[in-house]
Structures are given as C-alpha cells and as structure tokens.
Amino acid sequence: MINTIIDTYHGNSINMQEVKDGGIIAIIHKATQGRLFRDKTYHTRRQQARDLGLLWGAYHFSTGEPVDDQVENFLSYAKPEDDELISLDWEPSDGPDMTLDAARAFVQIIKNETGRWPFIYGGRLLRESLLHKTDPILANCPLWYARYRTSPLGIPTQVWPTYTLWQYTDGNDGPEPHHTPGVGGADRNIFNGTEQQLRDQWPFTKRENDAVTGPGFHAILHS
Secondary structure (H helix, E strand, O other), X not given: OEEEEEEEOOOOOOOHHHHHHOOOOEEEEEEEEOOXXXXXXXXXXXXXXXXXXXXXXXXXXXXXXXXXXXXXXXXXHHOOOOOOEEEEEOOOOOOOOOOHHHHHHHHHHHHHHHOOOOEEEEOHHHHHHOOOOOOOOHHHOOEEEEOOOOOXXXXXXXXXXXXXXXXXXOOOOOOOOOEEOOOEEOEEEEEOOOXXXXXXXXXXXXXXXXXXXXXXXXXXXOO
16 A cells, blocks of 8 residues: 555645655546536646646535536536546535435446546545445446545445545544645545556546456446
8 A cells, every 4th residue: 555645626735846756646636516616726736747747636526516517517627638537526515415316427427428437535425325235336436435544444345345545634634644745734545556556557447448457446347
C-alpha cells in the first residue's frame, strides 16, 4: 500500500511544485457539485499538475438534484481525458442527498457517455445504504472508501471485496500523516497496491474493450 494521493478542491491553497516535491503522485480534484456548481480552480490546477507529470482525476460531489443535470454539469465542465480518473462523490450534502437509485443511475449514465465506469467515493452513507445488500451496478465501480480509522472498517464486502483507494484522513481526523507539503492539512488516500501498479493502472477503468484489472475492483468486460 502506498500513501501518495491527495484529493482537493477550491478551498485548498496549493503549490503544485511543492506537492510533487513532497512525494505526491496523484491528485483527484473537485470539478462540480450538483447541477450547477463548478470549481473555478479546476482547469488551472489540472494543467499545472499535468505539466509536472502528476496523475490527475476529477470528482463530482453529489446532491439530490436531477441526475441527468448532474452528469451534464460534470462531463461538460471536467471534460475528462481517457487517462484521468473520474469519480462520483456520494456523501451527505447541504440539501437533499443523492439516493441509492440515483447513484446507480449516475454511474450508469457516465458509463454510457464515456465508455467507462467511474469510481464511487463514500463513507457512512455508502455503508448504510448498502448494508447487507449486493449491487451489480455499483460493483462495476472501483471503491474509493472514506474511513478515518487505523483500518478501513465497514466496507460492504458483498459489493467490493476490498478498496482500491482509502481516504484515511481529512487532514485533521484519522491516522497520520495529515500534512501534505504544498497544501497543509488535506484529504490523503492510500492505494491498495504498489507505486508501479498505481502508475500502470491509473485511471483504473478504461473504455470497455481496453479494461484493466487492479486491486479492489472487478474488471469490466461487458456491461
């Protein structure tokens, strides 16, 4: 396991060169939220990170708004390249939350539009929604699991045997280290594999005819 991935948003101040010099390999950045919000720092930081050779990803923060509108907001703004990780951030929001059925619809539409499944990020809402359940749709998505404990307790193993990414701290709670050079306190993530596997397998899901297999998720051969 390696601890070289951070996820960020417009509220973080970032010195990208210091981030790289501090040993970070990959950044997953907020692109959008709900049907209208767009992170104005996204594209500048994306270019900075890619110019430095960092692996890049984008996430969409979910709300209870219409799924089609949220997908449109994310894809039209993030414009993810095939070598960039994509993820649905499914957690409680300020208003009505995305339902389980809506989360399924979101990832399926992303698959239909891009040819690949997104990650799904979640913690308590994901655990409680999938307690003692199987889910053949969400099981297609690599798991990015949030649990600020010394181990990633509570993974719905009937859906995912283990995690692919584990967010173990928000920069305050959870095990050390919390500090990231160039950012300060930040969300940090562990990859369930080696550095070489991380580099080789990123962004983990590829267009259906070019699927890859990695720790913690199922290869997608056919939808």
